[in-house]
Amino acid sequence: MNVLPALLVLCLLLAVLGPRVLARAGWVEREPVLALLAWQCLVVAVLLCFGLAMVLTAAAAWPEAAQVLFLGAPHGVAEAYRLPLDRPWAVAGALLLAFGGVRTAQSLSAEVRLARTLRRRRQRELARQAPELPPGLAPRRSPGERLVVLEDTRPLAWSLPGSRPRLVVTTGALHRLSDRELDALLAHERGHVRARHHWLMQCAEALSTGFPGAAVFALFRSQVGRLVELAADDWAARRHGRLATAIALVELNTQHSPGCPAPLAEVPHRVDRLLAGAPRLTRGRRLRLTATSLAAVGAPLLLAFAPGLHAML
Template identity: 60%
Template sequence: MGALPELVALVAVLTLVGPRALARARWAGREPVVALWAWQCLVIAVLLCCACALVLAGAGAWPALRDLVFSGAPAGVEAAYGFPTARPWAIAAAFVLLLGGVRTALALAYELAGAQAVRRRQRHQLIRQAPDLHPELRPKAVGSEQLVVLESEEPRAWSLPGPVPRMVVTTGALRRLSGRELDALLAHERGHVRARHHWLLSAAEALVAGFPAIRLFGQFRDQVGQLVELAADDSAARRHGRLATAIALVELNPESACTHPLAQIPFRVDRLLSGATRLPAPRRLVLTLAALALPLAPVLLTLAPGLTAL
């Protein structure tokens, strides 16, 4: 079972070194989409390490499972993994890893179901506040969005994902924003919906809820919450300009919100107005491929003994 200690060591390296490297990366603010990809690859790599370790520990604990895993494998492949004859520790390891896998699955299912229920309640509330149009007046295009205007002095705007996404804006926001600034604001919300940021945020919350003691998942949630906003800012700025997007952010966020540690409105506004250029395409490609190598590493470690035997 030479691959199992290597997987445990890889998990330790990824959880200790990976978050620090990504959190300190200066390019993340210039390329939030690439940074989001890197964070996802890091978390997936850790989860894959645990899944591969579960398969190896289970194969070492129960011969029936081992026969199933190595059915059809060439001679010598199973022996290359060196499964022990004494099984108590393998059974204990498999049980712990299986418990973690079940807990992860339950946390994801609970969080995703809860997020869907919240969005369902929000849609029903919107229908009460702003009833849908008559069926003959609704947009005919499948998947088209709906713009909902709510009467409120508070300047707010948000998106509600779903089969027909809803872009919600208050009358207070309409009075504050010019036409171009409103277009930039809606483009920001469309960026969230188009990139399915709500699913990513729900998954991050589920991992934290399932394993609150693991710092990696907490850092992942915090970084994702910030990076999705930067990515949506860039999406709006490319279509309607950095200045209009920055003004929309300022107009819709009162001074009290700017002091919130997770809001980062001053940082986002400064970033838009500074107009930092994107990384060169070759470097973006290198960073993307380097991130992709993270989830490939546990798979290669798991297969290495068998491939060596061949």
């Protein structure tokens, strides 16, 4: 069984058909958290296909790599993975796939460094602009987080992730929103922090930047930017009501969180979605969709291990 072409074909199918299916799925807006899981599984499956293909071509190109890869493997396993490639072609393929891996690592590390630099800069700016409020004067907050209030007539709010997250709100938002609406607004930003949406956004941005011609990564970035906002909306709505969350969005519809930016055109749709209150999917369907998403990750692994398992039988 020649597993390398099978992995590349699977990668192509996942990269081309997967985004189209997810982008057109009607259940995505009803279950944004599940949709985020599906997108992550799809991207991980594509990257797994590339990574496994790189390992196999490296084993075909260099005997030393094959010895390390199949060290201690039962008799016949190494032969089952032998690729019908001339060494120059195997070397070229391994180097090409390795370039993709290095490009991914460079993009991700650059995105992480940039995010850390911006976060530290914002933290220094916040420390200069506003001190932390005493516990008795600050709105309700969760343990371990800091609330920063900035003097600004514009109604703004955003989150600044880190070892001790900061929730930033302006005096304009405090004056314009009721207590319930303010709680919903802070819960929205708290949902971003607790779900580590900034990590997901950084990975999506890194992949899109590293591979600008890959539609799957471009769609991943655009869809993640939209879905994290819907997931945070749902987090706030479950705790403080859909109406209060929708009103808070309307009041702040001219500005967006620097941590998880959302296009202005999406705000009316998000408000309509909250007010419509579409029911969640049934538990059985959520389980089936979760299993399908995880199966996408398992498919490359199953395909890669199939020749070795067959050789041992």
